[in-house]
Every structure is written in structure tokens, then in C-alpha cells.
Amino acid sequence: MMSIEVTIENILYFGAISLSLIGLFGMMMLQNVFRILLSLVLLEAGANLLLVLSGVRIGGVAPIITEGMSAGVVMNDPVPQALVLTAIVIGVGIQALALALIFRVKRNYGTLDLRKIREKLEKDIAVSNEVSAPGSYQAPEKLTESTGANQ
Amino acid sequence: MTKYTSLLFIAGLSFLLFVIVGYLPIAENPMVAGKAILGSAQQEVGSANIVTSVVLAYRGLDTLGELSILFAAASVVGLLLGKSYSTDSVKTQKSGQAKEYKQFVVLKSLDLLFPMLLVVGMYIIVHGHLTPGGGFQGGVLLAVAFSMRSIVNPGSDKKNHYSITFIEGFAGFSFILIGVLALITDGNFLQPLLGKGEFGSLWSAGTLPLLYLAVGLKVGAELAGLLFELNGEEERV
Amino acid sequence: MIWVVALIVCIMLVAAVMVLFVPNMIAAVVATSVVSLALTAIFAIVKAPDVAMTEAAIGAGLGSLILALGLKRLGFNQTGGSQGEEND
Amino acid sequence: MMVLQIIAFTLIAMAASFVLLRLVFGPTTEDRIVSADALALIATVVLLCLSMFFESSLYLDIALVYSVLSFVGIVALAKVIESKVSSAEKEDKKS
Known part of the structure; x- marks a missing residue:
């Protein structure tokens, strides 16, 4: 049985992993597209925190050389910090791109619910292929009802 | 059924992550590349x-790749949203001027904030x-400074997209x-040039300040264009 | 110092759970910016000032700005909140 | 110095927990936005205190950037609320 000390690093690792898992949970379980985007932001933040924590050293200072600094001082690892610096900026680009896609989804389908979008998408595909609407293996009764009402 | 599978996957992943982190050398990793740098x-x-x-120096090529990724994201956003953006600008011009009196406090405080944002942004860069x-x-500070007024009052922006594209x-x-100049003179792409200067002064570290100035202008222009694009009319169903 | 870190991590996790389960969408965006805020403080505590400044500028400022523009444009601000409280 | 640190962080922790209560249980959206604004102010103070206790002026820039940009984010969120009010007025006029 491993004993776990309560130190600052352990608390921070716990927070980072929990944040990533909360984001992953949201991305897999929720049905609203906008909320899935928010979960993606959380997942990204947790991964970034985990990456920065891997470069922290005990008693380290920021990797910036200042004037009164003695020679033997320990510095944090600059490489993960530079990686995360890049990742955060790319993350906001991904966020804006996903938001633009969500705008288009809203304009075309009129809803943000993932199940309704999937239903309408399958119907569109069936109409464009000139076959009857397929029954989904997940909810056959509901789907046939909705398509029957429209015909 | 899918729900339970997802929950099982998340539970397994959390177990795996916590166990892996338990065996990591926390806060004492060897930092092979970091020590050399x-x-x-x-x-x-x-x-x-x-x-x-x-x-900018050791991984400068990656920064160039990152800038191109950001450029691709901004241009795809423009591609997806471009049409509605260009049509409603004329329509909202009049209502924007009428709205100006309603939002007096916010607009005046933003006018006060604008030079501060510019100074802080240039200082940071x-x-x-x-x-x-x-x-x-x-x-980011520059982009926010230039696009904030049109976000608060959508009719009032001049929409000089041309200068943004040029910058x-x-x-x-x-x-x-x-x-490329570094490649010609020194043999390595993005090698710092112009001498190192006095350590710790503003004109030091060769071409790094110039490179960061270019990065700052590019990121600011791209994000400002992105904000202009996203600040369009409400989606009608 | 350890209690400060524990409190900040608590704030971060509470806000993260709130992002997923609060019914109002505007409150979810507010909670996202609170997560970024806590992350900024954590990055400053682990002595990574560059990353902390990036997170402050992009996560807390530009991120919530972009998400707020998205909310405005997607029509989550309609009266009654029936659209905003669509099931999730 | 240690006593000062403990007192400062205790006061900040109390303020943050009260504001957090309002953020989680706030009945209206406006409450939550105001509490997020207050939390941004508290975070600025935390960053300034960290800069004092680490005895390094590098962390002051973070507080500067954070305080300026949090204002902008809150203004954008307030715009969402304001358009909510104006669309409600429009619907009232229609009906």
C-alpha cells in the first residue's frame, strides 16, 4: 500500500488530472454542442497544467536571469513552459474555429442538441440518396415516428 | 449502453493516470534538454x-509553424462566416450611431482604456x-484594443479589413x-544575428526583439480579424 | 502556502464541475473564466510567469470574450431562457 | 514576514470563499457575473501578494495584464446580458 503525502506538488497533480477528467467526462457524456466546446477548453487547460507541472523542481525559481542572482540557484525547466506557451495560443485558435462550426450547425439545423442534429443529418443523407430514412440501431421507434410525421 | 461504456473508459483512464503519476519522480525529473539549455x-x-x-531561437521553426496554424484557423473562420459578416455591416451602421448615447459610460471608459491597452501591449512585446x-x-492586448469598440457598439467600426490584412x-x-537573412549570413535558419549586445539591456539578444515584434503584430492582426468575424449578426433559424 | 494552493485547486474544481452542470449557459461561460483565473494563480505559484501571463491574456481575457460573442450570436440570451437551458 | 503572509492569505481566502458561494448558488445570472468580477479583483490581489512574497518584480506584469483583460471579458459578458434585456423589450413591444 502506497502512502500518499499531502504536499503542494501532489495537490497540484491531483487538480490537473481531475480537471482533465472532468473535461473528458463532459466531452463524452453531454449532448449540447456548446457545452462540449466548454469541456474541450477544460480538457486543454488540464493537459497544459500537467505539462507545466512536469518541469517544476523543488525550490526552483522562474527561468529568467535577473541581476542579483547567485550562480548555484535552481531553475525550473524552460522547455515545457515554451511548449505550453505555444499550446495555449493554438488552443484559442481551435476554440474560435469550433465556434464558427457551431454557428454553421445552428444555421443549418436550428438546434444544438447532438441527438437532434444526428437525426436530421441522417434524414438529409437519406433524402439526398433517394432512399427511405434508415432506422437507427439506438432508437428505432422514435426515429420512424418523427420521419412518419413529416411525410 | 454507450453511456456506461464511456463511464467505464473514464474510470479506467483515471485509475491509469493516478497510478502513473504516483510512480513519477515528482518535482525531480532529470530535465535532459532543459539543463543543457x-x-x-x-x-x-x-x-x-x-x-x-x-x-524563438532553439525552437524558432516551431513558432513559425504555430503562426501558420493560427493563420489557417483565422482564414477558415473567415471562410465559414464571411458572407453574413459582409452583408450586415451597412444595415447596422445607422442603429449603431443611435445606440451610442445609450452606452455612454462603457464607450467613454473604453476610450480611456484604449491608449493604456496600446502602451501595455507594446511594453509587453x-x-x-x-x-x-x-x-x-x-x-492579444493589441487585438483587444482595436476590436473592443466595435464589439461594444457593432455599428460604429470602420471595418478597415484591408489594413489588418496588410499588417x-x-x-x-x-x-x-x-x-532567411540568418540563413544566408550564418548558415542556420532563424539564428540570432546582430550581436548580443549588453546583457539585460533593451537592445540585446540580437534579432529576438524584432522577431517578437513581428510575432506580436501578426498575432494581434489575426486575432483582431477573428474577433471582427465572430462579432456578426445573430444566427437566424 | 499549502492551504492557499489547496483553496485555489478547490475553486478550480468547483468551477469546472459548474461548467458542466449549471443550467444557465452564461453562468457556464463565467465559470470557464473562473477556471482560467485559478489556473493563472497556479502557474504563478509554480514559478512559470510566462505561462501565467499567457493564460491570463488568452484564457481569462480573449477566451471569455470569444465565448461571450458566441453566446450572443447563438441566441442564448433570448428571454425565458428556454433555449439557454436546453437539455445537456 | 511570515505573520504578514498568513494574515494576508487568510483574509484573501475568506473573501474568495464568500464570493465563491455567490458564484455557485447565485440565483440570477447577474449575480454570477458580478461575483466573477470580484473574483478577478481578488486574483489580482493574490498575484500582487505573490510578487511581494517571492520578492521578485517579474510577477507584477501578470497582475497588470490580468486586471486589464478581465475588465474586457466582463464588459463582453455584460453585453450579452444587455442584449437579453433589449430583446425582451422588443418582444414586449410586439405583444
Whole structure:
């Protein structure tokens, strides 16, 4: 049985992993597209925190050389910090791109619910292929009802 | 059924992550590349901020790739939203002027904030090699400074998209030009040029401040264009 | 110092759970910016000032700005909140 | 110095927990936005205190950037609320 000390690093690792898992949970379980985007932001933040924590050293200072600094001082690892610096900026680009896609989804389908979008998408595909609407293996009764009402 | 599978996957992943982190050497990792960079960055690059020297000198090509990814994201957003953006600008022009009286306090405080945002942004960009900060953070400040007024009052912006495109292209071109000049004179792409200067002063670390200025202008122009695009009319169903 | 870190991590996790389960969408965006805020403080505590400044500028400022523009444009601000409280 | 640190962080922790209560249980959206604004102010103070206790002026820039940009984010969120009010007025006029 491993004993776990309560130190600052352990608390921070716990927070980072929990944040990533909360984001992953949201991305897999929720049905609203906008909320899935928010979960993606959380997942990204947790991964970034985990990456920065891997470069922290005990008693380290920021990797910036200042004037009164003695020679033997320990510095944090600059490489993960530079990686995360890049990742955060790319993350906001991904966020804006996903938001633009969500705008288009809203304009075309009129809803943000993932199940309704999937239903309408399958119907569109069936109409464009000139076959009857397929029954989904997940909810056959509901789907046939909705398509029957429209015909 | 899918729900239970997802829950099982998340539970397994959390178990795996916690066990892996339990066996990691927390806060004492060997930092193979980091130690070498920390030892030689002051002599080789001459920038006080070692993260800056990693971003622009040791991994400068990655920064170029990142800028191109950001450019691709901004242009795809423009491609997806471009039509509605260009049509409603004329329509909202009149209502924007009428709205100006309603939002007096916010608009005046934004006018007061505008020079402060510019000064802070340029300070962050120019001092990127001495203090924390740099092109990305200062670029965000510049983008917010130029697009905030049109976000608060959608009819009042002049929509000079042309100058934004020009600044963006110019900054990207100058970034690559500095890299190619280094390739010609020194044999390595994006090698810092112009001598190291006095350590810790504003004109030090060779071409790193110029590179960060280019990055800041490019990021600022791209994000400002992105905000203009996203600030369109409400989606009608 | 350890209690400060524990409190900040607590704030971060509470806000993260709130992002997923609060019914109002505007409150979810507010909670996202609170997560970024706590992350900024954590990055400053682990002595990574560059990353902390990036997170402050992009996560807390530009991120919530972009998400607020998205909310405005997607029509989550309609009266009654029936659209905003669509099931999730 | 240690006593000062403990007192400062205790006061900040109390303020943050009260504001957090309002953020989680706030009945209206406006409450939550105001509490997020207050939390941004508290975070600025935390960053300034960290800069004092680490005895390094590098962390002051973070507080500067954070305080400026949090204002902008809150203004954008307030715009969402304001358009909510104006669309409600429009619907009232229609009906």
C-alpha cells in the first residue's frame, strides 16, 4: 500500500488530472454542442497544467536571469513552459474555429442538441440518396415516428 | 449502453493516470534538454528570459509553424462566416450611431482604456526578452484594443479589413525574411544575428526583439480579424 | 502556502464541475473564466510567469470574450431562457 | 514576514470563499457575473501578494495584464446580458 503525502506538488497533480477528467467526462457524456466546446477548453487547460507541472523542481525559481542572482540557484525547466506557451495560443485558435462550426450547425439545423442534429443529418443523407430514412440501431421507434410525421 | 461504456473508459483512464503519476519522480525529473539549455542560453543567445530563447531561437521553426496554424484557423473562420459578416455591416451602421448615447459610460471608459491597452501591449512585446511576456500576450492586448469598440457598439467600426490584412502579411513576411537573412549570413535558419549586445539591456539578444515584434503584430492582426468575424449578426433559424 | 494552493485547486474544481452542470449557459461561460483565473494563480505559484501571463491574456481575457460573442450570436440570451437551458 | 503572509492569505481566502458561494448558488445570472468580477479583483490581489512574497518584480506584469483583460471579458459578458434585456423589450413591444 502506497502512502500518499499531502504536499503542494501532489495537490497540484491531483487538480490537473481531475480537471482533465472532468473535461473528458463532459466531452463524452453531454449532448449540447456548446457545452462540449466548454469541456474541450477544460480538457486543454488540464493537459497544459500537467505539462507545466512536469518541469517544476523543488525550490526552483522562474527561468529568467535577473541581476542579483547567485550562480548555484535552481531553475525550473524552460522547455515545457515554451511548449505550453505555444499550446495555449493554438488552443484559442481551435476554440474560435469550433465556434464558427457551431454557428454553421445552428444555421443549418436550428438546434444544438447532438441527438437532434444526428437525426436530421441522417434524414438529409437519406433524402439526398433517394432512399427511405434508415432506422437507427439506438432508437428505432422514435426515429420512424418523427420521419412518419413529416411525410 | 454507450453511456456506461464511456463511464467505464473514464474510470479506467483515471485509475491509469493516478497510478502513473504516483510512480513519477515528482518535482525531480532529470530535465535532459532543459539543463543543457539553461547552461548555455546566456552565452549563445544572450536573452535574460530563457523561455523566450527557447521559443524563438532553439525552437524558432516551431513558432513559425504555430503562426501558420493560427493563420489557417483565422482564414477558415473567415471562410465559414464571411458572407453574413459582409452583408450586415451597412444595415447596422445607422442603429449603431443611435445606440451610442445609450452606452455612454462603457464607450467613454473604453476610450480611456484604449491608449493604456496600446502602451501595455507594446511594453509587453518589446520587453519580451527581459521580463515575462512577449509577442503572443502583447498581441492579444493589441487585438483587444482595436476590436473592443466595435464589439461594444457593432455599428460604429470602420471595418478597415484591408489594413489588418496588410499588417498581418507584412509581419509574417518580416519574420520569414529575418530567418532567411540568418540563413544566408550564418548558415542556420532563424539564428540570432546582430550581436548580443549588453546583457539585460533593451537592445540585446540580437534579432529576438524584432522577431517578437513581428510575432506580436501578426498575432494581434489575426486575432483582431477573428474577433471582427465572430462579432456578426445573430444566427437566424 | 499549502492551504492557499489547496483553496485555489478547490475553486478550480468547483468551477469546472459548474461548467458542466449549471443550467444557465452564461453562468457556464463565467465559470470557464473562473477556471482560467485559478489556473493563472497556479502557474504563478509554480514559478512559470510566462505561462501565467499567457493564460491570463488568452484564457481569462480573449477566451471569455470569444465565448461571450458566441453566446450572443447563438441566441442564448433570448428571454425565458428556454433555449439557454436546453437539455445537456 | 511570515505573520504578514498568513494574515494576508487568510483574509484573501475568506473573501474568495464568500464570493465563491455567490458564484455557485447565485440565483440570477447577474449575480454570477458580478461575483466573477470580484473574483478577478481578488486574483489580482493574490498575484500582487505573490510578487511581494517571492520578492521578485517579474510577477507584477501578470497582475497588470490580468486586471486589464478581465475588465474586457466582463464588459463582453455584460453585453450579452444587455442584449437579453433589449430583446425582451422588443418582444414586449410586439405583444
